[in-house]
Amino acid sequence: MVHLAVALEGAGWHPAAWREPDARPDALFRPRYWGDLVVEAERGLLDFVTIEDSLGPGTDRTDRVRGRLDAVLVASRVAPLTRHIGFLPTAIVTHTEPFHLSKAIATLDYVSQGRAGVRVRITSSPEDAAHFGRREFPVPLPDLVEEAGDWVEVVRRLWDSWEDDAEIRDVATGRFIDRDKLHYIDFTGRFFSVKGPSITPRPPQGQPPVAVLSHVAEVHRLAARSADLVFVTPHDVEEAGALARELDGLLVFGDVVVFLDETEQAARDRKARLDDRAEFTSDALVFTGTPARLADQLLAWRDAGLSGFRLRPGALPHDLTAITRGLVPELQQRGAFRREYEATTLRGLLGLERPANRYAGATR
Numbered sequence: 415m416v417h418l419a420v421a422l423e424g425a426g427w428h429p430a431a432w433r434e435p436d437a438r439p440d441a442l443f444r445p446r447y448w449g450d451l452v453v454e455a456e457r458g459l460l461d462f463v464t465i466e467d468s469l470g471p472g473t474d475r476t477d478r479v480r481g482r483l484d485a486v487l488v489a490s491r492v493a494p495l496t497r498h499i500g501f502l503p504t505a506i507v508t509h510t511e512p513f514h515l516s517k518a519i520a521t522l523d524y525v526s527q528g529r530a531g532v533r534v535r536i537t538s539s540p541e542d543a544a545h546f547g548r549r550e551f552p553v554p555l556p557d558l559v560e561e562a563g564d565w566v567e568v569v570r571r572l573w574d575s576w577e578d579d580a581e582i583r584d585v586a587t588g589r590f591i592d593r594d595k596l597h598y599i600d601f602t603g604r605f606f607s608v609k610g611p612s613i614t615p616r617p618p619q620g621q622p623p624v625a626v627l628s629h630v631a632e633v634h635r636l637a638a639r640s641a642d643l644v645f646v647t648p649h650d651v652e653e654a655g656a657l658a659r660e661l662d663g664l665l666v667f668g669d670v671v672v673f674l675d676e677t678e679q680a681a682r683d684r685k686a687r688l689d690d691r692a693e694f695t696s697d698a699l700v701f702t703g704t705p706a707r708l709a710d711q712l713l714a715w716r717d718a719g720l721s722g723f724r725l726r727p728g729a730l731p732h733d734l735t736a737i738t739r740g741l742v743p744e745l746q747q748r749g750a751f752r753r754e755y756e757a758t759t760l761r762g763l764l765g766l767e768r769p770a771n772r773y774a775g776a777t778r
Contacts, residue, residue, distance in 0.1 A: 416712065416750055417722025417764065418742070419502075419667065420455055420734060422448070423466040427671050429478035430691035431729035438731075443483060449492045451734060455499055458738025459752050461763045462500030464533050464625070464724065465489055469506050469542040478692060486518045493526035500760030502531040502625055508558060509537070509546045512568035516612060520573060523617035528759035531623035532569075534641070536562050536633075559632045561605045566624055566640035568608050571599035573621055574771045575611030597773040619761045620768045627669070628661075629697060637664060642766060643721070645669050647698040651718050658719025665721040665764060669698040670712075673728040674736035678703050688729065698726065705740035713750060 424442060425432035432439040441447040448465075455463050467485035485503035493501055501522060505515050515532070523530035536558045537543075543551040553561075580595035599610035623642040628634050637644040643665035648654035658666050673688075675681035685702045688694065701708055712723055725741075727733035745751035757763045 415752065416716050416745065417461045417665070417667065418458075418737075418745075418751060419460055419462045419464065419722065419724045420737060421464045421466065421669070421724050421726045422451055422730070423726065424479045424482065424730075426729035426733065427696070427726045428673075428688045428692070428694050428728045429475075430688045430694075432479050433691055434688075434729050434732065436732055437729065439479070442479065443481070445488075445491050448483075448488050449495045451730065452492045452496055452499065452501075454731065454734055454738055456496045458742045459755060460499055460738070460742075461722065462502055462529075462531065462760060464502045465504060467504040467506060467535075469509060469537065469545060470539055475692075486515075486522060489530070490518075490522050490525050493522065493529065496526075496529075498529070498755040498758070498763075500529045500531060500623075500763060501526060502533045502623070504533045504535050506537055506542070507534050507562050507565040508553075509542060510565075512565045512606060513572065513608060513612075516569040516572040517614045519569070519622050520612065520614040520617040523619055523622050528618035528761075530617065530619070531625060531642075531760055533625045533627070533645075534562055534566060534636075535627065555630075555632055559636045563636050563640050564601075564603045564605050567603075568599070568601050568606050570621060570624075571601060571772070572608070572610055572612040573617055574773050575599050576614075576616045577771050577774050578616055578620075581615060597776060616771065619759050620771065621761075623760055623764060623766060634661060637661060643667060643764065645724050648715065648720075649699045651714050654715040654720050655718035658721075665766075666719070667722045667724045668712075668715050668720045669724050669726060670708075671696050671698050671700045671726040671728055672708060672733055672737065673700070673702045674705055674708065674733055674740060676704065676740075678707070684732075685728070696726075700728075705736060705744045708741055709744040709748065709750075712745075713748070716750070 465485040489501040489503040519532045577595035596611045601608045625643045626637040626641045627645040646657045673685045681702045
């Protein structure tokens with residue numbers, strides 16, 4: 415069996431996607447748009463969606479989508495429309511305080527009843543840094559990676575800073591919490607000094623899953639230190655196998671940009687039309703073809719060692735529905751994908767145990 419997720423980005427990953435006949439450019443900043451996408455993703459029994467985010471406006475071109483909503487807030491808004499699918503909004507950790515994001519993701523875990531995670535992203539952009547007054551920028555990549563690792567460590571400690579049974583809620587005695595079951599995290603490092611505890615109780619999952627997109631060795635090491643799952647961008651089966659071996663011990667998802675149609679020619683024609691309108695480049699493999707042929711490729715990569723796939727729909731909603739109504743049935747027919755959800759939490763869907771609290775039984 416394979417794990418399957420989609421990465422949601424505006425009107426789609428192709429910069430001209432907003433000009434497609436079925437696109438909804440007038441709805442990109444409305445809750446209904448995002449709600450429709452995640453409901454469709456859950457219809458296809460997908461493990462989770464990621465929601466992209468950034469701090470800068472991107473290029474100066476005016477022929478592509480500009481502006482975006484906050485990924486964590488979008489996830490919190492649309493999660494109650496679903497019952498099973500997980501949500502991994504993107505957090506730009508280079509310029510975001512871990513205390514604030516730990517609270518936001520814990521809140522999302524409560525709102526979704528145990529289906530939250532977070533995709534950790536770093537940025538080396540001077541334009542992004544200018545929004546926050548960082549005086550020394552750019553920062554060398556090893557320092558950005560070390561900072562991100564400390565960020566995740568702080569967040570994880572904060573999630574554990576309340577024991578699971580810290581809330582007593584005893585009306586008769588007037589005690590709402592057991593203060594001995596709230597813990598200082600006392601983290602001091604190069605980048606952060608955080609005492610804790612959190613102001614939000616431990617999330618339903620204990621530790622919402624943490625994901626990282628990795629292209630280079632330094633970020634591979636961040637994933638090994640800090641993540642539960644890692645997104646990689648192989649371009650062939652040999653590279654997929656090598657990455658799976660290098661990142662052994664993690665859930666390794668291959669990223670693929672997809673343009674799917676019922677025939678190869680229709681997919682090529684649609685991709686060509688989009689390319690004529692705007693140049694498109696990608697760090698990940700770009701697949702143009704039918705759901706059946708994509709299934710062939712994904713299963714070959716699965717056999718090479720990948721745990722699952724995060725598909726990036728080239729245009730929305732077209733390529734999302736091609737995934738849920740074309741690719742998913744194809745994989746089901748081959749016995750490679752679920753026919754119903756088998757768990758109620760994101761950790762459960764990913765086969766991850768709920769972890770014990772690191773502070774349980776410790777004195778304050």
